Amino acid sequence: MKLQVAIDLLSTADALALLHKVADHVDIIELGTPLIKQQGLSVVTNVKAAYPDKLVFADMKTMDAGELEAELAFKAGADIMTVLASAADSTIAGAVKAGKAHGKHVVADMIGVADKTTRLKELKALGVSWVELHAGLDEQAQAGYSIESLLEAGRNADVAFSVAGGINTERIGAVEAAGATIAVAGAAIYAAKDPAEAAKTLRARIEKHG
Ligand SMILES: O=C([C@H](O)CO)[C@H](O)[C@H](O)COP(=O)(O)O
Numbered sequence: 001m002k003l004q005v006a007i008d009l010l011s012t013a014d015a016l017a018l019l020h021k022v023a024d025h026v027d028i029i030e031l032g033t034p035l036i037k038q039q040g041l042s043v044v045t046n047v048k049a050a051y052p053d054k055l056v057f058a059d060m061k062t063m064d065a066g067e068l069e070a071e072l073a074f075k076a077g078a079d080i081m082t083v084l085a086s087a088a089d090s091t092i093a094g095a096v097k098a099g100k101a102h103g104k105h106v107v108a109d110m111i112g113v114a115d116k117t118t119r120l121k122e123l124k125a126l127g128v129s130w131v132e133l134h135a136g137l138d139e140q141a142q143a144g145y146s147i148e149s150l151l152e153a154g155r156n157a158d159v160a161f162s163v164a165g166g167i168n169t170e171r172i173g174a175v176e177a178a179g180a181t182i183a184v185a186g187a188a189i190y191a192a193k194d195p196a197e198a199a200k201t202l203r204a205r206i207e208k209h210g
Contacts, residue, residue, distance in 0.1 A: 003199070004030050009032075023054060028056075036058060044076040070083070081104070106128050120157050132184065147163070169205055
């Protein structure tokens with residue numbers, strides 16, 4: 001299983017400072033939606049220039065104009081961009097078309113999708129590279145939040161998936177056991193006292209589970 005760091009900081013300088021500490025321990029660098037909204041797509045270009053050998057993931061959360069927004073992300077240097085799974089099929093198909101034209105990946109973010117089983121099948125047919133089973137920051141803040149419903153959807157999925165939603169050292173083993181190909185960790189790394197140590201520990205948990 002690969003490790004993706006989600007950077008939900010608000011400046012390119014802070015993102016680069018964090019990456020200086022953690023890049024060696026992660027496979028995929030995600031530039032979070034708030035970061036892209038604050039800095040624009042220049043943050044994607046700057047991070048890709050600094051880390052050309054890493055996969056750079058632009059968390060666009062595109063809801064409309066799929067082909068256009070995917071084009072913008074890929075032209076800025078992203079290797080992977082996200083479209084919302086709740087968007088119209090035509091939006092997702094447009095993003096996938098741009099992904100194919102650029103030889104890059106489009107990921108469908110399942111945030112807010114209630115009927116996961118049906119949508120997962122449709123997304124596979126639409127040709128996304130993988131789906132992200134995701135509970136966003138607001139959902140995580142609700143009382144009684146559990147990652148289990150994401151893992152259950154993953155166990156039953158017939159498509160490659162990543163998981164995002166408060167992954168930490170306690171939860172990452174269950175994420176891998178559910179069959180995820182990528183674990184996404186945001187706050188567990190960027191908000192840690194020692195981000196390098198946090199990323200290293202998450203990586204070690206993955207290696208321990210094989
Ligand atoms: O995608 C995310 C969220 O919608 C804000 O942009 C997070 O990056 C994702 O949830 C991973 O972060 P953590 O949940 O803090 O691990």
